Amino acid sequence: MKVNIKVVAEKAEVSTATVSRVLRNYPGVRKKTRKKVLKAISDLNYEVNAVARSLRQRKTYTIGVVVGNVLSQFYSIIAKSVEDVAHKYDYNTILCNGDDNPEKELRYLKVLKASRVDGIILTPTGKNADYINWLINSDTKVVLLDRLIDGVKCDAVLVDNENGAYKAVKHLIDQGYRRIGIINGYVDRTTGRGRFNGYLRALKESDISVDESLIKFGNFKKRSGIDLARELLDRPDRPEALFVANIDMTLGAIMTIKEMGLKIPQDIGIVGFDDSEWALILDPPLTVVSQPVYSLASTAAEMLIKKINGENTSHGDKPLIVTLSTDLVVRGSTRRL
Amino acid sequence: MKVNIKVVAEKAEVSTATVSRVLRNYPGVRKKTRKKVLKAISDLNYEVNAVARSLRQRKTYTIGVVVGNVLSQFYSIIAKSVEDVAHKYDYNTILCNGDDNPEKELRYLKVLKASRVDGIILTPTGKNADYINWLINSDTKVVLLDRLIDGVKCDAVLVDNENGAYKAVKHLIDQGYRRIGIINGYVDRTTGRGRFNGYLRALKESDISVDESLIKFGNFKKRSGIDLARELLDRPDRPEALFVANIDMTLGAIMTIKEMGLKIPQDIGIVGFDDSEWALILDPPLTVVSQPVYSLASTAAEMLIKKINGENTSHGDKPLIVTLSTDLVVRGSTRRL
DNA sequence: ATGAAAGCGCTAACAT
């Protein structure tokens, strides 16, 4: 037995318009009438049909979030953070797993568009510039998270990758390390590029020549960390220390180090990018660059909701780009040489 | 400029009904007509309005998932798993963070109901029996995940908590441990209850008397692990080993152990419930009970979609309850006494 | 094979 606004109206002996007013706490309803309506609603266990409401209002009170992969800590913090903000403003969230896969990303963006979400937060693969430009040019509000896309002008919230990486490598150099390897992720992402630049800048500043054989590029996943650490360490002139450009690859690199029977920091120093609660209970605890993942995402969500509410965030046609700073957290995974 | 099915119909010089047929790959449309329509769609960059479609079809192709907290590994695996299955069947997922909070859970269940999702997967707090019963009695399809609710008859997918805990504690006993402490979670949840029973059964079987002072109840969060480990270990007659009933509390317990300068397994043995990739690179690697979290959730999602499609999963009015087994993974965090 | 028209459940403009 379906109970809709009409049934409620009949039961309360008012018009559907009045019921609708009560539902939305519209002011001009007599107290007595409101009470009657509320009673009918409660008696019938009526719950508003948000689908019909969205259709009529052309507003869904929903924001879409497309992230890489919730299994990764980084993205699950983002999911939680966006959800918290959305909740605060009475918005719902549709979370989509782009899986770092451009096709899945595109698919989900289309789904979100079809669902007429009020806005989208996207950690982009960087590959769907055309569609995303079209999205932005139609009515959809978009905020990019963590990285930019070549050829797309869009508000974004980023992290200072270059300085973070710089601090990490500078720390290694200050400790006396000279042969410093890097396990980086995609360089065609602004994150990978930034972290790589930070690495190069720190070396250059200390007049350490760049050794191509110490530079490896992976895909930001654990597997990359495992394999590339092996490539770097399984040779006589192995690096004295490793800078690993994200948490999943750091996990992988440590697995390899353990498996090879190497000791941290005696045999090899390591600094990771991105912190984890587990980093604290490793032996030794891990030195990392910590990035403000939660505020990264909450800032983006706040920006998006402002945009949805028509508050102009950007000046002129320049997109608004916010960059949050990153910090080196020194623990025990390097030593003084 | 809004482009809807009517605009497409005009451009293609057909009726809206025909456009609709093309959109849904309805068979009886002439090839030439279909082509004309597809051209119009593509020229206009038309994308179907899923809101209107859902209203008309009374079907949203969306399932709602209410989990405890995506920040926890356990729940993020669930989120990913459900999403994978949903995606396979062309369903969307709305993920909600119940935060292990009965009020938030209720709120989200109402939102999902209002959104007319086709079904709901819920890891229940156990507190909203009335509403959930009402949900089930109205048209909503529900599958419970990981735990049951007192007073609610509903299909569910569970894990064999009791045997998992039993195996963990039995292992400790076999290693020679006698004074075995337990840090458990909520006992008013079937998970906490089951794990506690497994602990008791193992002790009983070996004629080890139960020492109340070795039994602590927390809330399954890291903080509990930190605090309760401190209570258990900060006394002269501290236990020889600890069984910790979930991953977050295990992390917390290890933090306390580190902070107190105790060595695993020399000073204290530990077995955790639930595995993690990080458990492998701890020193020593952690012995754990591993539960099949991914298949737990994918099984539930498959069940839900079957229910949505009208396939009868349960026999008569008995709910279908699937229980998956758990395994002990022996690594290095206990020793032979 | 295609079109006309009703209606999903609600809201908002207008009328009273």
Next chain:
DNA sequence: ATGTTAGCGCTTTCAT
């Protein structure tokens, strides 16, 4: 303060 009515964008009978 409340009611009447059109219409959001689509799908689905029922005609043709």
